[in-house]
Amino acid sequence: MARNTARREELAAQATDYALNHGLIGLSLRPLAAEIGTSDRMLLYHFASKDDLVATMLRISNDRSVQAVRALPRSRSVRAAVLDLWRVSTSEESDLCHRMYVEAAALGLLGREPYVSVVREANEHWVGALADHLVAAGCTRTRVERAVTLLDAAFMGLQLDLPLDPDESKRKRVVSDLADAIATIAQS
Structure with a gap:
């Protein structure tokens, strides 16, 4: 049984890499x-269904993003933490992970099981990592929920607009303004 578990984990990681590079839209098992x-039959041997495989890939993708945040060194201030979090969130690997999440939403997967549970759990881990980083940088626990809600929503919106807006200087200004706003929330 342990061998099957190891093989399942190996296939899941490889499938996640594939989906990160090829996308979920139009994903076919063959x-x-x-x-x-x-083979597609072996995938279905290790995963109960295509939904089980895709849910597993979403978990792995999110775990990779969370690990990238958790690997960040402590930021010197809340403002710097926002800028550091933006940098890691827009790294090539994290960007691909966020795009997989957006594709899952576009496919309507996020409104049905097993995806609702997977995404709820993934969001809790993601927001927890953001909150921990902000607290380590000086945000109080009483303010961090408000700060993280704004931060997460703004990051998602900015990342959706990245391919549409080539003006890097405008984006830097907006992220800088966001960092100022989060720092103000953390201090008020």
């Missing part, structure tokens, strides 16, 4: 399986 060196 091309996925061929790319990772197995």
Whole structure:
């Protein structure tokens, strides 16, 4: 049984890499399986269904984003923490992970099971990592929920607009303004 668990984890990681590079939209088990060196039947042997596989890929993708946040060194201030979090959130790997989340939403997966539970859990881990980083930088626990709600919503909106707005200087100004706003919330 342990071998099957290890194989399932290996297939899940490979499938996640595939989906991060090819997307969830139009995902078909046969091309996925061929790319990772197995068959669609073996995928269904290790995963109860395509939904189970996709839910697992969403978990792994989110875990990677959370790990990137948790790997950040402590920021010197709340304002700097926002800028550091933006930098890690827009890194190539984290950006791909966020795009997978957006694709899942676009496909309507996030409103039905098993995705509702997976995304709820993933969001709790993501927001927890953001909150912990802000608290370590000086935000109080009483203010962090408000700060993280604004931060998470703003990051999602900005990341959705990234491919549409090539003006890097405008985006830097907006992220700087966001950092100022979060720092104000943390101090008030």
